[in-house]
Amino acid sequence: xxxxxxxxxxxxxxxxxxxxxxxxxxxxxxxxxxxxxxxxxxxxxxxxxxxxxxxxxxxxxxxxxxxxxxxxxxxxxxxxxxxxxxxxxxxxxxxxxxxxxxxxxxxxxxxxxxxxxxxxxxxxxxxxxxxxxxxxxxxxxxxxxxxxxxxxxxxxxxxxxxxxxxxxxxxxxxxxxxxxxxxxxxxxxxxxxxxxxxxxxxxxxxxxxxxxxxxxxxxxxxxxxxxxxxxxxxxxxxxxxxxxxxxxxxxxxxxxxxxxxxxxxxxxxxxxxxxxxxxxxxxxxxxxxxxxxxxxxxxxxxxxxxxxxxxxxxxxxxxxxxxxx
Amino acid sequence: xxxxxxxxxxxxxxxxxxxxxxxxxxxxxxxxxxxxxxxxxxxxxxxxxxxxxxxxxxxxxxxxxxxxxxxxxxxxxxxxxxxxxxxxxxxxxxxxxxxxxxxxxxxxxxxxxxxxxxxxxxxxxxxxxxxxxxxxxxxxxxxxxxxxxxxxxxxxxxxxxxxxxxxxxxxxxxxxxxxxxxxxxxxxxxxxxxxxxxxxxxxxxxxxxxxxxxxxxxxxxxxxxxxxxxxxxxxxxxxxxxxxxxxxxxxxxxxxxxxxxxxxxxxxxxxxxxxxxxxxxxxxxxxxxxxxxxxxxxxxxxxxxxxxxxxxxxxxxxx
Numbered sequence: 001x002x003x004x005x006x007x008x009x010x011x012x013x014x015x016x017x018x019x020x021x022x023x024x025x026x027x028x029x030x031x032x033x034x035x036x037x038x039x040x041x042x043x044x045x046x047x048x049x050x051x052x053x054x055x056x057x058x059x060x061x062x063x064x065x066x067x068x069x070x071x072x073x074x075x076x077x078x079x080x081x082x083x084x085x086x087x088x089x090x091x092x093x094x095x096x097x098x099x100x101x102x103x104x105x106x107x108x109x110x111x112x113x114x115x116x117x118x119x120x121x122x123x124x125x126x127x128x129x130x131x132x133x134x135x136x137x138x139x140x141x142x143x144x145x146x147x148x149x150x151x152x153x154x155x156x157x158x159x160x161x162x163x164x165x166x167x168x169x170x171x172x173x174x175x176x177x178x179x180x181x182x183x184x185x186x187x188x189x190x191x192x193x194x195x196x197x198x199x200x201x202x203x204x205x206x207x208x209x210x211x212x213x214x215x216x217x218x219x220x221x222x223x224x225x226x227x228x229x230x231x232x233x234x235x236x237x238x239x240x241x242x243x244x245x246x247x248x249x250x251x252x253x254x255x256x257x258x259x260x261x262x263x264x265x266x267x268x269x270x271x272x273x274x275x276x277x278x279x280x281x282x283x284x285x286x287x288x289x290x291x292x293x294x295x296x297x298x299x300x301x302x303x304x305x306x307x308x309x310x311x312x313x314x315x316x317x318x319x320x321x322x323x324x325x
Numbered sequence: 326x327x328x329x330x331x332x333x334x335x336x337x338x339x340x341x342x343x344x345x346x347x348x349x350x351x352x353x354x355x356x357x358x359x360x361x362x363x364x365x366x367x368x369x370x371x372x373x374x375x376x377x378x379x380x381x382x383x384x385x386x387x388x389x390x391x392x393x394x395x396x397x398x399x400x401x402x403x404x405x406x407x408x409x410x411x412x413x414x415x416x417x418x419x420x421x422x423x424x425x426x427x428x429x430x431x432x433x434x435x436x437x438x439x440x441x442x443x444x445x446x447x448x449x450x451x452x453x454x455x456x457x458x459x460x461x462x463x464x465x466x467x468x469x470x471x472x473x474x475x476x477x478x479x480x481x482x483x484x485x486x487x488x489x490x491x492x493x494x495x496x497x498x499x500x501x502x503x504x505x506x507x508x509x510x511x512x513x514x515x516x517x518x519x520x521x522x523x524x525x526x527x528x529x530x531x532x533x534x535x536x537x538x539x540x541x542x543x544x545x546x547x548x549x550x551x552x553x554x555x556x557x558x559x560x561x562x563x564x565x566x567x568x569x570x571x572x573x574x575x576x577x578x579x580x581x582x583x584x585x586x587x588x589x590x591x592x593x594x595x596x597x598x599x600x601x602x603x604x605x606x607x608x609x610x611x612x613x614x615x616x617x618x619x620x621x622x623x624x625x626x627x628x629x630x631x632x633x634x635x636x637x638x639x640x641x642x643x644x
Contacts, residue, residue, distance in 0.1 A: 062480025065446020
C-alpha cells in the first residue's frame, strides 16, 4: 500500500470532500496559496480556487462565527485555526453558539462545521503555542472532539467529520504532520466515536490518543522485552468517548494506565478513570494510574519542557508499577 | 421613495403586533405566568419592522436578547412564540430556548441570541454563505449599542467589508447597555461613524421613524444584493422598559423616559397613513382589533398547551 504523511492524508481528505460536495468550503489564516502553517492545505487553493479555499483576516471569533452562520445556512465549512491555543478567542462561537444552537432551537437548525487546529508540545514553543484544550471541549455538550494519531485515521476521521451534521473539533498534533503511514487509495471513512486497539496485549491496558499513541507504542515495545504485554487503545474521538472499548480492554488486562499529553485535572484522562471506576471496577486488579503533564504551563526550555510533558520513560515506569502489583 | 401601499400597511400591522405582543408579555410575566426573564422591545418597534419590511422570506436575520420584535417583524408566528415563552412543548423550540433563543429557519430567522455581539459573526457567515452559494439572499444583523463595543463587531464587519458580503448591520442604539449610559463608555457620538474604519457606508438615522428605517434599509439591501457589500445603519431609539422586566429603573432620568415615550413610533405613523389616504380610521382600527384577537389566540394557545415531557430534555442535541 502507498504511504502518505499525516499532513498529506488530511489534505487528501479535504480535497476529496471538496470534489464530492459543493457545499464544502475551507477557510482560515494562510490556507490559500501559502498552503497553511503546517502545509496541510497545500495545492487546494490551486485546484479549487479562492471561493472554496478562503484566506481570512486574523479574527478567530469572526471567522469561526462565520463558520457557524455558514453552516446554519447550507454550507459545510471546514475552518483551520493556525494554532489551537487561539481557540480561546473563538470559544464563544464554539461553546455558546455552535454547541447550543441545535438543542436550544429545538432541533430547527443544525451546524455542520469542522474546526481543525494543530495542537501539542515538544516544540520549545512555550505556553501559547503548545497547549491542548480537548478536555474543555469534551466537557461541552453538543461538540464532537477528534484527535487522530495516524495518517490512515486522520483521513478517514476527517472525512467523517466533514460529513457529520454536528460541530466537530478536529485536533491535529504538530508532531504527527510529518509522520508517514499506509493510506489506501480507495475511498473510506472511519466513524466518529470508535476507539481502535493499536496494539493487542494481555497484561496492561494503556488508553491514550493523539501523539501519545506513538509514545505508548514505543513504551509497549520496550516493556515487551521485559515480558509485559501491553494493549494500546487509541480513543481517536474523545467526545463521544468509546466506553465499550475502554471497558472491554480492562476486562482483558485488569490493569489501566491512562496516558495524556496535557494537564490532568478534570480532563479526558479523568473521564477514562471515572469510566473504569463506574463500569469496570470489579475487573481492576490495581489502581488506575495516569501519565500526564505536570500542572504548569508548557515551559520554553527543552530541559524544562521534557520535565513537564509525558515521555516514553514515564509511561514505562507507570506500566511497570501496575504490572508489578 | 415610493413605498407600495401593501408594505405601508404591513409595517403598520407588524408594529402593532410587536407593541401588543410585548404589552401582553409584560403583564403575563408580571402575573407570574412565564418562567425565566424577558427583555421587552417596547418603543423600538420601528427598527425591526422597517428593516424586515425590505426583506424577502428567504433572506436572513440574526437577532438579540431583545428579540421578540425582530421575530414578529420577519413574520414569526406569535402562537409559537408565546408558547415558547411559556416553556411549552408547542413552542418554537419545544421549550428548550425560551424568550432569548427563538429561531425559525423557514423564515430565515437564524436565532435570537443571549450573548451580546455573538450574532455579528453568525450574520456575516450567513452572508458569506449566500455569496458563495450565489443565492442572492441578504442578511440583516440586528444588534445593540453595547454590542458595538465587542470585538466581534469589528471582526465581523471587517470580514464583510473585505469580501463585499451581502449583510446589513442594523445597530439599535437605545442609549443604554443594561444600566450603563453608552456615552460614558464610548467616545464616538455616532456608532455609524465606525463604518469609516471599514470603508463601508455608515448612516445614523431616526430609529423611531419607520419610513426612515425602511428607506435606509431598502437602499442598503439593494446595495448588498447587487454585490456592493455591507452597510452599517445606526437607528437612534429608546427602550421604554428597563433592560429586563423586574429590574428597577435607577439609571435613567424619568423625564428622559417620558420624552422618548412622547416620540413613540406608531401613533404618528397611523396619523400619517390616514392623512395620506392610505388607510381610513375604520381600517386602522380593524387592523388593530385583528392583531389583538390574534394575540388573544396566542395567549390561549400557550396557556392550553402541554408542558414538554421531561425526557424530551435529552432530545435534539445531535443532528
